[in-house]
Amino acid sequence: MTQVSVQGAPRYLTGDKAGLKEFLDKFDVFLFDCDGVLWSGDHLFPGTVETLELLRKNGKQVVFVTNNSTKSRADYRKKLEGLGIPSTVEEIFSSSYSSSIYISRILKLPENKRKVYVIGETGIEQELQSENVPFIGGTDPAYRRDVTPEDYKKIAAGDESILDPEVGVVLVGLDFHMNYLKIALAYHYIKRGAVFLATNIDSTLPNSGTLFPGAGSMSAPLIMMLNKEPVALGKPSQAMMDAIEGKFQFDRSRACMVGDRANTDIRFGLEGKLGGTLGVLTGVSSKEDFVSGDSKPHVYLDKLSDLLESE
Amino acid sequence: MTQVSVQGAPRYLTGDKAGLKEFLDKFDVFLFDCDGVLWSGDHLFPGTVETLELLRKNGKQVVFVTNNSTKSRADYRKKLEGLGIPSTVEEIFSSSYSSSIYISRILKLPENKRKVYVIGETGIEQELQSENVPFIGGTDPAYRRDVTPEDYKKIAAGDESILDPEVGVVLVGLDFHMNYLKIALAYHYIKRGAVFLATNIDSTLPNSGTLFPGAGSMSAPLIMMLNKEPVALGKPSQAMMDAIEGKFQFDRSRACMVGDRANTDIRFGLEGKLGGTLGVLTGVSSKEDFVSGDSKPHVYLDKLSDLLESE
Structure with missing residues (x-):
């Protein structure tokens, strides 16, 4: 595995309207881990749908990245739909x-x-x-x-x-x-x-x-x-990142990985040399993990919907 | 795992009547790995029965040590019997x-x-x-x-x-x-x-x-x-050696492990600080493994029945 160089402490952006706006402006593509970020188990986090809408409204490409191998993309789209999240099969990338x-x-x-x-x-x-x-x-x-x-x-x-x-x-x-x-x-x-x-x-x-x-x-x-x-072929393997890039043909410097797990999601974005990584505290990793761990995100938020404060 | 100190090259005893006799005299108990030593698959090696007879005739305790966990000792005795090897349930030690x-x-x-x-x-x-x-x-x-x-x-x-x-x-x-x-x-x-x-x-x-x-x-x-x-609890774990010792109450310095695998059988005997280890070349390990590997037996033979040459 590639060794990710330890960078400085991540910026905490919850409540920082200007910082959030500046951060969002840097990216065209957002890769989302799902469970722990958009929902937990069968519980959709409040504001998830609105946050995705905000990104789409601003012309951002949204990609849902999941390691779940038991479902096809079509199955996964149905799962998203069942939770109330609009999506297309093309936006889904499973292992x-x-x-x-x-x-x-x-x-x-x-x-x-x-x-x-x-x-x-x-x-x-x-x-x-x-x-x-x-x-x-x-x-x-x-x-x-x-x-x-x-x-x-x-x-x-x-x-x-x-x-x-x-x-x-x-x-x-x-x-x-x-x-x-x-x-x-x-x-x-x-x-x-x-x-x-x-x-x-x-x-x-x-x-x-x-x-x-x-x-x-x-x-x-x-x-x-x-x-x-x-x-x-799943996160954090870079074979998956290569496959995503091959499909969406994005500029890595203009892409951001969003996740709740430092050692898989954030590491996946860091090793993939994406322009940004965003950690949320609604899943597995703690503030401590993000601030002092081996795989520090560039920024972190209490929850994904804090992005709505950028407006 | 205990680190076994690398000792000198093992002695090759095939055809060395005096050396064989001297070696056998050192031990009261012989622990046998089975497959690759006494037989291979369903093929009994010629001389196996006679060799075990010789040991018993000279008052040696024989123990069959197997990692096979699917069989009970009674099942295993039937297997030995089916191959023409006389044994008792008490002589069998399975994982x-x-x-x-x-x-x-x-x-x-x-x-x-x-x-x-x-x-x-x-x-x-x-x-x-x-x-x-x-x-x-x-x-x-x-x-x-x-x-x-x-x-x-x-x-x-x-x-x-x-x-x-x-x-x-x-x-x-x-x-x-x-x-x-x-x-x-x-x-x-x-x-x-x-x-x-x-x-x-x-x-x-x-x-x-x-x-x-x-x-x-x-x-x-x-x-x-x-x-x-x-x-x-199987070879080469010393928990198995402790259990064998607990049952047979033997003097480790007067016991010898016989096997075809350097890294399991021979290591099992070496880590158990038995007085002797005997490698045979009818199974997995090669002469090279015995002579230059990490777990060298004290002596080795082309095949188990070479012990008959001691008579």
Whole structure:
């Protein structure tokens, strides 16, 4: 990972109308982390919709950046809509989409090795389809079963009825149907030369106010078995930033990352050398994290809607 | 882990009748790794039975030490018998038995926290039963299912219908029915204070001439989520050596570990300060590993049955 140089203390802009205006004027694009910034769980923060409206009214490009790999962009747009946030599919950038872009446009796979073996849910499948990337695994019920003595023999023999010779990529995202067979197959594909990718490496997933296994936990057995890390396509991986830039063609110096987590969101913006990073105190990181931590945002606010004070 | 001091080059004893005799005379107890030493897969090495006979005839105590946690000692004895090796249950020491001993005799659990949440197969359950340790999980079909939205809420709320308040230990072994729910439950038990144990941390499991996910891969998601390592009860963990010593009451200086893997078997004997370690070249480690590696055995042989040349 790139080492981010520690900069000076961030500026606190809540209530500072002139400072806010000056800050907003510096950027054309705002990349938003969502949970902890726009909402928490199922609770939309007051002023979120108005703040996004203000930005759009002033000609800013808004991008919603999420590591959630179980949802496609279309699914995610429905989620935003359900919370009352207007958005378009084009404004959404998820780790499953990022992974699909990386596979279809960046990885140079040999003609006969273009298939992806997926560990994950339907969101990944939909995004691979949107980029015309062939895949196996995923939600296919054929993989949701116990391993059998036959499987061991067939896998050891490289039998094509269980190991597809066209698989050139293993993509691991969050999979609520994770099992022994899936891990064994992923391991053998990678040992046979497949590229090891992860939609993201968040070890945990917030749900119902506590934590559950995240996509990173699905990669963990493979990392241990292979003694090898996957290329990760979610925040804070710069492969995701490259994919976002590739799509929106923005000037990084005129872009700002907004997030609640110093070590993922803010680090993502800093390592991506964006012109700005904005921390909000409505999520995981504390004022202390922003002011004295390793990944300090350029500015921080009590809450996102404090941006409305710029008017 | 204890740092093992690098000693001189090991002595090569194949064909050296006097050297073999002198070596054997030094020990009363021989601890045997099995696969790669006595057999490979389903193939018994020629001379294995005769070599064990020779040792027994000379009054040596023989102990079979295995990290395989899916089998109980009784199961393992049947396996030995099936391969033509006479043995008794008392001569067998498996990581599931080692774990049960550790839980019942070494861990001092509060009265109301004595239950073990098991990730693993029947071998672990049988050994817990043999030590009268209460447990849940394991092969119970109630845990072999998909996670539901209800589960998240109940787990978050600490609902006793899903999180047993008497669980004070999480024991993770090889589980061919590993799933998302099991990992989520293990995580929450440990977060609530349960002791995190692993039968062993082998990342892979040899089968059909290749490798499959091992018990260590079952712990990997939890290690990543918790940022915490389990206490491991298999080789090369000295918790297993302590359990073996506790049972057989031998003099370590008069005991010898026999194995094919320098970094597990030989290291296990060296860190346990046994009087001797014997490497054989019928398994994983090469002559190079034994002669120049970090964990050098005291002596090594081409194959175990070379011990017969001492007669």
